Amino acid sequence: MIIVNKKTNQLAFFKDGVLVKTFSVATGKTKDLTPEGSFTIANKIKNRPYYKEKIPGGDPRNPLGDRWLGLDVNGTHGTTYAIHGNNNEKSIGKYVSAGCIRMKNEEIHWLYPQVKIDTAVIITSSALTFEAVAEKHGYLVGLDEFAGKLFLNGKLQTLEHSMLIADSRIYLPLRECFELLGARVEWSNRTQTVTATIGNRTLIHQVLTKQATVNGKTIDITASRLEHNTVMIPLRNMAELTGYSVIWDGTDNTIALNHSQK
Known part of the structure; x- marks a missing residue:
């Protein structure tokens, strides 16, 4: 709209x-x-x-x-x-x-x-x-804050930007989560594109689109979001984008990122 x-x-x-x-x-x-x-x-x-x-x-x-x-x-x-x-x-x-x-x-x-x-x-x-x-005018506005917890290698993490939930999907702040995993993240304001180097992977993604490239290979993802100038990436795509283990436990609303690359 x-x-x-x-x-x-x-x-x-x-x-x-x-x-x-x-x-x-x-x-x-x-x-x-x-x-x-x-x-x-x-x-x-x-x-x-x-x-x-x-x-x-x-x-x-x-x-x-x-x-x-x-x-x-x-x-x-x-x-x-x-x-x-x-x-x-x-x-x-x-x-x-x-x-x-x-x-x-x-x-x-x-x-x-x-x-x-x-x-x-x-x-x-x-x-x-x-x-x-x-x-x-009948347009549904807003994302809800996700009240779950994020762990990296078993250690609880405090994020500057909240995790969010929309359409039953969880979104994570891309830069913060990638940097937790040791990535170098660059942002082009002109093209609205994120470039991240994580381990032996180079990821390129234009915000709000449904595709990303990893080492030159295009993969389909759920479209990212831009919330208060923060790029939010869907949890369901984190593993394939980063190559790291991502475990979601819906019972106690916890997300676990493992630092050992697949």
């Missing part, structure tokens, strides 16, 4: 019940130009031309930037209203558009691949939090 709050000129992106990121945006010059209501993403276009002034797609002069997320507003099918980039970042945060929602180019480059056709988009002007707006 995407929520645009015209009151604050901010856009929020939710995935799997989690508020992943918020961005500053620009909206309509007047209150009625950017329509309010419940819509969906109708199309996704790279390098859309600016037909009004015959500016090619991808041209630095193009006021649409080079990413277009078209909105199905009042039967326009994504041709008229959109979330898009821009050619003047100084306009972001202001009320300046003819109705579209403008983002910084770098930020819509991040958002664009995360969004699917038919993604719900709520446009409102509200004093409520993004979470409250989402719940008001």
Whole structure:
């Protein structure tokens, strides 16, 4: 789900019940130009031309930037209203558009691949939090804290970031747990990618996706999550990602990580 709050000129992106990121945006010059209501993403276009002034797609002069997320507003099918980039970042945060929602180019480059056709988009002007707006529209928000215990080689560990549970799945803070096992973990903010070297393994994973590579081999996993800028990895995939023994005991809610690599 995407929520645009015209009151604050901010856009929020939710995935799997989690508020992943918020961005500053620009909206309509007047209150009625950017329509309010419940819509969906109708199309996704790279390098859309600016037909009004015959500016090619991808041209630095193009006021649409080079990413277009078209909105199905009042039967326009994504041709008229959109979330898009821009050619003047100084306009972001202001009320300046003819109705579209403008983002910084770098930020819509991040958002664009995360969004699917038919993604719900709520446009409102509200004093409520993004979470409250989402719940008001029937979107299930939030992860529950997992109250279990984590052991490494039999020793109870205290984590800076809580373990979480969602959809009956347990998620562990990737960096902390990997470093407990002796891994070196690096993060690329530009690509939203984790690279971890653990033993004789090199793991690469782009956050929120359902795949990772281990020593160049692609494996399917349950999608990771991003909670308060912390990458959360599903417990069920820890063993195959790290190569270390992971034992879950549902009777007393304990997780045991063994430092001897398989």
